[in-house]
Amino acid sequence: MLTGCIKNNAAAQEALYNRFSPRMLGVCYRFAKNREDAEDMLQEGFIKVFTQIHQYRNEGALEGWIRRIVVHTCINILKKNKKFTDSVDIIHATSVHIKEDMIPSIMQAKQVVECIRTLPLGYKTVLNLYAIEGYSHKEIANMLDIEESTSRSQYTRAKAMLEEILIRKKIIQKQRKRTDFYGAVSPS
Amino acid sequence: MERIFYSDEFEQLLKEKADQFRMYPSKRVWHSIYNNLHPSRRWPSAAMSLLLIITLHLTGYLNTNDTNINNQFIGNTHTGNNISSHNTAQKTEAQRQVFTNTKQQSPNAGLEYAAKALVTNESEISVNTDVSTVDQGTLAQNNAGTEKFSQENKVSPIPDNNIVQAIDAYIKTNQVFTDVAGANKKVKLKASSPSIDNIAEEETPGENGKNKTGTGMSNPKNEFNTLANSSGTDKLAPGDKTPIVKKDITPNDKSLAYEEKAWIEDYAFHNKPQGKKWKGKLDVEFYATPAVNYRKLTTASKGSTAPFATTGDINQFISQKPGLGIESGIDLSYAFTKNLRLKTGVQFNYTNYNINADQTNHPVLTTVLLNDPITGYSYLASRTSTISNSYNSSALQPVVLHNRTYQISIPVGLAYKLSSTKNVDWFAGASVEPTYVFGGKAHLISSDLKSYVYEPSSIRNWNLGFGFETYMSYKLGAYNLQVGPRVRFQAYSTYQRNVALIEKPYAVGLKVGIVKGF
Numbered sequence: 001m002l003t004g005c006i007k008n009n010a011a012a013q014e015a016l017y018n019r020f021s022p023r024m025l026g027v028c029y030r031f032a033k034n035r036e037d038a039e040d041m042l043q044e045g046f047i048k049v050f051t052q053i054h055q056y057r058n059e060g061a062l063e064g065w066i067r068r069i070v071v072h073t074c075i076n077i078l079k080k081n082k083k084f085t086d087s088v089d090i091i092h093a094t095s096v097h098i099k100e101d102m103i104p105s106i107m108q109a110k111q112v113v114e115c116i117r118t119l120p121l122g123y124k125t126v127l128n129l130y131a132i133e134g135y136s137h138k139e140i141a142n143m144l145d146i147e148e149s150t151s152r153s154q155y156t157r158a159k160a161m162l163e164e165i166l167i168r169k170k171i172i173q174k175q176r177k178r179t180d181f182y183g184a185v186s187p188s
Numbered sequence: 189m190e191r192i193f194y195s196d197e198f199e200q201l202l203k204e205k206a207d208q209f210r211m212y213p214s215k216r217v218w219h220s221i222y223n224n225l226h227p228s229r230r231w232p233s234a235a236m237s238l239l240l241i242i243t244l245h246l247t248g249y250l251n252t253n254d255t256n257i258n259n260q261f262i263g264n265t266h267t268g269n270n271i272s273s274h275n276t277a278q279k280t281e282a283q284r285q286v287f288t289n290t291k292q293q294s295p296n297a298g299l300e301y302a303a304k305a306l307v308t309n310e311s312e313i314s315v316n317t318d319v320s321t322v323d324q325g326t327l328a329q330n331n332a333g334t335e336k337f338s339q340e341n342k343v344s345p346i347p348d349n350n351i352v353q354a355i356d357a358y359i360k361t362n363q364v365f366t367d368v369a370g371a372n373k374k375v376k377l378k379a380s381s382p383s384i385d386n387i388a389e390e391e392t393p394g395e396n397g398k399n400k401t402g403t404g405m406s407n408p409k410n411e412f413n414t415l416a417n418s419s420g421t422d423k424l425a426p427g428d429k430t431p432i433v434k435k436d437i438t439p440n441d442k443s444l445a446y447e448e449k450a451w452i453e454d455y456a457f458h459n460k461p462q463g464k465k466w467k468g469k470l471d472v473e474f475y476a477t478p479a480v481n482y483r484k485l486t487t488a489s490k491g492s493t494a495p496f497a498t499t500g501d502i503n504q505f506i507s508q509k510p511g512l513g514i515e516s517g518i519d520l521s522y523a524f525t526k527n528l529r530l531k532t533g534v535q536f537n538y539t540n541y542n543i544n545a546d547q548t549n550h551p552v553l554t555t556v557l558l559n560d561p562i563t564g565y566s567y568l569a570s571r572t573s574t575i576s577n578s579y580n581s582s583a584l585q586p587v588v589l590h591n592r593t594y595q596i597s598i599p600v601g602l603a604y605k606l607s608s609t610k611n612v613d614w615f616a617g618a619s620v621e622p623t624y625v626f627g628g629k630a631h632l633i634s635s636d637l638k639s640y641v642y643e644p645s646s647i648r649n650w651n652l653g654f655g656f657e658t659y660m661s662y663k664l665g666a667y668n669l670q671v672g673p674r675v676r677f678q679a680y681s682t683y684q685r686n687v688a689l690i691e692k693p694y695a696v697g698l699k700v701g702i703v704k705g706f
Binding site: 008010011013014017021022023025026029030035038039042043046047050051109110111112113116127128131132159162163172 | 198199201202203205206207208209210211212213214216217218220221222224225226450451454608
């Protein structure tokens with residue numbers, strides 16, 4: 001399949017796409033505002049994958065390599081839309097209101113993902129990159145053109161907010177009593 | 189990535205759940221990627237259209253005129269006039285068992301409405317019960333592809349006590365209703381979630397057949413939902429409530445509704461029921477191949493008896509032209525693999541080519557060359573003929589002789605998918621076709637090449653054909669259209685072994701077929 005993709009064989013490309021697109025769309029969905037934006041990210045990501053497939057050196061899993069390209073594509077699209085130049089998203093998104101009925105009652109993995117998507121864009125992006133994709137704060141800072149300290153602080157807040165949401169939705173149990181300011185929050 | 193994963197359990201949970209999450213993209217994503225990667229590829233539709241047009245023109249051009257033959261000397265033909273239509277009497281009886289002629293009224297307006305909807309398309313099922321002498325006109329009418337037969341028996345609507353049973357049976361066998369009922373259950377589950385609080389209720393139609401809003405039973409979906417949610421014998425009393433989910437009215441209403449829909453699609457994709465193993469792999473094809481028939485004659489004489497008047501190519505002494513034939517039938521094909529299909533079916537073949545000759549005024553004594561079935565040596569057999577080879581006569585009435593055969597064959601073959609795109613596939617196939625020849629006309633050239641002798645008994649009954657084809661398969665909704673050239677060869681001579689002539693015909697045609705998958 002890999003050889004066929006390098007040779008620009010359409011059947012091999014389609015096979016690779018069918019194999020990895022469900023999971024990659026899930027990755028894009030966590031970054032995107034809606035499904036349509038997620039599919040656009042996926043499309044652009046796979047175009048990059050196929051045009052750069054010859055650079056894959058069999059170092060590590062192919063899925064991991066594809067995933068890195070897709071994540072970078074998502075970040076580039078978000079940056080292109082000037083989301084991260086708005087400092088409010090990253091630095092000043094402290095009072096955010098989330099309503100109970102914005103989070104649909106869904107099951108299993110999608111519950112967690114949907115809860116992540118309800119976070120403000122800056123929180124959501126940092127959380128995705130750090131906790132799920134495994135980037136370091138230094139790498140995140142370079143990708144998003146922010147300070148490393150900003151990345152750390154945003155992650156801490158995002159994690160706390162998400163934890164609160166998941167407890168409210170009874171997806172996880174409350175482990176310790178929280179008395180900080182994370183009450184009613186609304187999206188930016 | 190420099191960081192080590194899982195600094196705490198919460199992050200581990202996020203990572204695990206996120207990795208489990210899948211979403212299936214729409215088809216447009218792949219199409220966009222494909223078009224971006226392969227901008228120069230365009231399906232050669234223009235070339236295939238040109239090939240189709242040329243082949244059709246060639247077929248029409250080579251089709252010669254049918255000249256009236258003097259049947260006094262040539263004799264009657266057996267053309268299979270007793271081919272009857274499918275057993276309409278049995279069909280009439282089966283349908284009579286389902287429907288009756290009572291005229292009871294239904295007190296339930298809703299059920300009666302549904303019953304009428306079910307019966308509407310089948311109300312004209314009168315059948316011609318006389319199957320012994322079905323003429324071609326009726327046969328053509330019956331084979332028009334509709335269920336309207338001649339108007340001998342009309343069928344009344346189903347009586348009330350059978351309406352409910354009929355609807356029950358229809359609902360149970362119709363997957364649409366169960367799918368709608370399943371979707372309704374999912375909607376009900378969501379309706380019970382605290383995040384979606386706006387649950388509206390709608391009353392079922394009352395005795396006057398209208399619902400609360402006065403829209404009546406005009407929405408078939410609501411009506412079928414109602415039927416799916418109730419047993420066959422339950423009466424829908426006025427005021428019964430059927431919960432449905434009202435649209436959410438939060439600020440991000442539009443995105444959530446779309447996400448809800450996407451989730452339902454993903455859930456349905458993951459949890460769809462297991463279908464039959466062969467479902468999606470088995471196709472049925474109805475096809476026809478108008479073809480041009482060619483033939484080449486060779487001699488097969490043995491021994492010291494004087495052979496034909498020439499030792500060269502006998503075809504140089506015969507004036508003949510290709511004729512138009514047809515191969516049509518039904519095929520079943522099964523997909524072994526993604527690209528390979530096994531095909532078999534039943535095929536009717538009609539072969540025909542034409543010989544230019546002249547009719548004489550009086551019978552002429554001539555001879556034909558035959559082979560002794562025991563020794564294999566050739567000998568001359570006396571015959572009389574009133575048809576002269578046009579090469580050797582003058583000032584006589586010209587006639588066109590038609591050498592025809594009527595065949596039934598069982599093609600067994602394979603089809604291999606050479607290429608595939610979004611809506612078009614390209615196949616190549618070959619088949620072996622055991623064939624039974626049940627009728628025909630044959631004119632043998634005499635040993636002196638001066639006359640033609642009518643010898644229908646010389647036609648071999650069993651033969652073997654080979655078919656080779658390539659075709660494009662176009663997806664048209666639930667059906668596929670297949671078009672492509674086809675060549676058919678015959679393995680053995682048209683004539684029996686005792687005839688010292690060998691005829692190996694072949695046909696070149698354009699196959700057109702409609703395929704329906706199971």
